Amino acid sequence: xxxxxxxxxxxxxxxxxxxxxxxxxxxxxxxxxxxxxxxxxxxxxxxxxxxxxxxxxxxxxxxxxxxxxxxxxxxxxxxxxxxxxxxxxxxxxxxxxxxxxxxxxxxxxxxxxxxxxxxxxxxxxxxxxxxxxxxxxxxxxxxxxxxxxxxxxxxxxxxxxxxxxxxxxxxxxxxxxx
Numbered sequence: 004x005x006x007x008x009x010x011x012x013x014x015x016x017x018x019x020x021x022x023x024x025x026x027x028x029x030x031x032x033x034x035x036x037x038x039x040x041x042x043x044x045x046x047x048x049x050x051x052x053x054x055x056x057x058x059x060x061x062x063x064x065x066x067x068x069x070x071x072x073x074x075x076x077x078x079x080x081x082x083x084x085x086x087x088x089x090x091x092x093x094x095x096x097x098x099x100x101x102x103x104x105x106x107x108x109x110x111x112x113x114x115x116x117x118x119x120x121x122x123x124x125x126x127x128x129x130x131x132x133x134x135x136x137x138x139x140x141x142x143x144x145x146x147x148x149x150x151x152x153x154x155x156x157x158x159x160x161x162x163x164x165x166x167x168x169x170x171x172x173x174x175x176x177x178x179x180x181x
Contacts, residue, residue, distance in 0.1 A: 041128035
């Protein structure tokens with residue numbers, strides 16, 4: 004089985020839980036064992052590394068934005084539970100900051116769980132080089148008004164031409180994850 008994952012597919016790994024990442028590790032094993040051929044293009048890998056930082060920045064901003072706040076009415080201050088709530092809120096705030104620091108450090112070191120799986124998938128995948136012939140085909144597609152993807156974006160057309168060149172004359176199914 005051949006599998007092609009586009010850039011947004013790889014970037015979505017950063018939104019996955021640890022359990023989902025563990026499931027993705029099974030894909031690595033299947034590729035290593037030759038049961039699945041993961042198709043990558045230079046375009047996918049380049050786009051991924053260009054967009055990784057902004058994807059991680061989204062998570063950092065969400066973590067910073069989410070507050071830990073509970074405003075209790077002044078008359079509740081006399082109750083011991085009020086003080087316990089305040090102490091727990093301080094602890095939660097400290098834990099949140101520690102989580103943010105650890106996440107930022109792992110992101111900087113490329114050691115987030117998604118980073119590790121993506122790096123391994125890139126290592127074991129079959130990489131298609133984007134050469135001048137591919138670029139010429141993309142320009143021809145664009146000239147004729149036939150490129151797939153968003154207006155002005157050539158990435159999808161590059162990937163499409165790579166897939167057509169390498170698999171267009173085969174009867175093999177390709178699973179496209181987009």
